[in-house]
Amino acid sequence: MTGHDDLPAAARTRRLEERLIAAGLTSDEEIDGFLATMYATASPVNGATMVARAWTDPRYRDLLLSDGNAAAAEMGFDGLSYALRVVPNTATTHHVIVCTLCSCYPVSLLGPSPGWYKSFAYRSRTVREPRAVLAEFGLTLPEEVKISVWDSTSEARYMVLPARPAGTGELAAGELAALVTRNGLIGTALL
Amino acid sequence: MGGQTGFGPVPVGDDSGAPAFAADWEARVYALAAVLRRRGAFNGDELRDAIERLPPQGYLGASYYERWLGALETLVAEKGLAP
Amino acid sequence: MTRDSVGYPAGSRVRVRTGDPDHHTRVPRYVRGHTGVVVAVLGDWPVPDDSARGIDLPRVETCYAVRFSAADLWGSGDHTVTVDLWESYLDRP
Numbered sequence: 001m002t003g004h005d006d007l008p009a010a011a012r013t014r015r016l017e018e019r020l021i022a023a024g025l026t027s028d029e030e031i032d033g034f035l036a037t038m039y040a041t042a043s044p045v046n047g048a049t050m051v052a053r054a055w056t057d058p059r060y061r062d063l064l065l066s067d068g069n070a071a072a073a074e075m076g077f078d079g080l081s082y083a084l085r086v087v088p089n090t091a092t093t094h095h096v097i098v099c100t101l102c103s104c105y106p107v108s109l110l111g112p113s114p115g116w117y118k119s120f121a122y123r124s125r126t127v128r129e130p131r132a133v134l135a136e137f138g139l140t141l142p143e144e145v146k147i148s149v150w151d152s153t154s155e156a157r158y159m160v161l162p163a164r165p166a167g168t169g170e171l172a173a174g175e176l177a178a179l180v181t182r183n184g185l186i187g188t189a190l191l
Numbered sequence: 192m193g194g195q196t197g198f199g200p201v202p203v204g205d206d207s208g209a210p211a212f213a214a215d216w217e218a219r220v221y222a223l224a225a226v227l228r229r230r231g232a233f234n235g236d237e238l239r240d241a242i243e244r245l246p247p248q249g250y251l252g253a254s255y256y257e258r259w260l261g262a263l264e265t266l267v268a269e270k271g272l273a274p
Numbered sequence: 275m276t277r278d279s280v281g282y283p284a285g286s287r288v289r290v291r292t293g294d295p296d297h298h299t300r301v302p303r304y305v306r307g308h309t310g311v312v313v314a315v316l317g318d319w320p321v322p323d324d325s326a327r328g329i330d331l332p333r334v335e336t337c338y339a340v341r342f343s344a345a346d347l348w349g350s351g352d353h354t355v356t357v358d359l360w361e362s363y364l365d366r367p
Contacts (some may be wrong), residue, residue: 100193
C-alpha cells in the first residue's frame with residue numbers, strides 16, 4: 001500500500017483492478033463488457049437524432065422540453081440514469097452547459113465528454129465569462145443574444161436544443177441529425 | 192471552482208477527433224468506477240467526495256482520471272473492499 | 275417522500291445559505307449568500323451531503339433550478355447562471 005502513488009497511473013490501475021478481481025468485486029470480462037457497451041451505444045448521434053426530430057415535429061419538441069426522459073425513451077434511449085433537461089436556443093438566448101463541481105455530463109446521449117469540458121479552465125471560467133470562453137471556441141455571439149449558463153450540480157443533466165440552421169427545409173431526418181454537433185449540444189458551437 | 196481565476200485558456204485543441212480517453216488505463220478507471228457503483232460498493236456522491244478529499248497537490252497536480260484513480264484507491268481502502 | 279406542496283414554486287426568490295461545511299456538499303461557493311429566482315422545480319432527490327457520508331437514510335428533498343444574474347454574482351456580465359440547489363441549501367430572502 002505504501003509508495004504505490006509513485007507508480008505510473010497505468011500500473012496503479014492494473015494493481016487496483018487485480019485486487020478488486022481477487023476480491024470478487026469485478027472481472028476483466030465485466031470491465032471489458034462495460035467499455036464495449038459504452039463505445040457502442042453512447043454517442044452524440046443520440047442527442048442529434050432527438051434534436052432533428054424536435055425540429056420537424058412540434059409535439060416531440062414540446063415533449064423534449066417538458067419531459068426529456070420521456071422524449072429520450074420515445075427514441076429508444078430509455079433507462080437514463082439522470083433527469084434529462086433540454087434547453088432551447090432562440091434568437092435572443094444562447095445556452096451553455098457546464099459542471100463546475102466535477103464535470104457531470106449526459107454521456108449516454110452525447111458520448112464520453114471531451115477533455116476541455118473536464119478542464120479547470122472550462123469549469124471555472126464558463127460561469128464567470130462565457131462570452132470569452134465561447135470566443136476561444138471561435139464562437140462570437142451578437143450583443144443582443146444573451147447567454148444562459150447551466151451549472152449541472154444535481155441529478156439533472158442538461159442538453160442544448162440548438163436552433164435549426166436556415167435553408168434546411170428539404171433535408172431528411174438523417175441529414176438534419178448530421179448537422180448537429182456534440183459542441184452544439186453543449187453550447188460551445190452554433191450549427 | 193466556478194468563478195475561480197487563473198486557469199488560463201480552455202484547452203479547445205484536444206477536441207475534434209480526439210479519443211474519449213487519452214490512454215487505456217483512463218478508460219479502465221472510468222469503467223471500474225461505473226461497475227463498482229453498479230454493484231453498490233459506493234455511490235456517485237461518495238466518489239465525488241473522495242475526489243474532493245484528495246490532498247491539494249493530489250487534486251491540482253493530477254489529471255482528471257488520476258483523480259478518479261486516487262478516489263477509487265481511497266474508497267477501496269476506507270471501505271475495506273479488497274483486504 | 276411525498277409533498278403536499280412545493281416549498282419554493284417557480285418564480286420564488288430564494289437566498290442561498292452561507293457557511294462552509296466540512297463535509298461534501300453541492301452548493302457551489304460562488305452562489306453562497308446570493309439571491310436568485312426559482313426557474314424550475316426539478317424533483318425530490320437524496321441530499322448529496324448525506325449520501326456522500328454513506329448515511330443509510332439520506333434526507334430526500336426537493337431540488338430547484340435557481341437563476342442568478344452575472345451582475346449579482348460577479349459585478350459584471352450580462353449573462354445568467356442557473357444552478358440546481360436542494361431545499362436545505364435555500365432560505366427565503
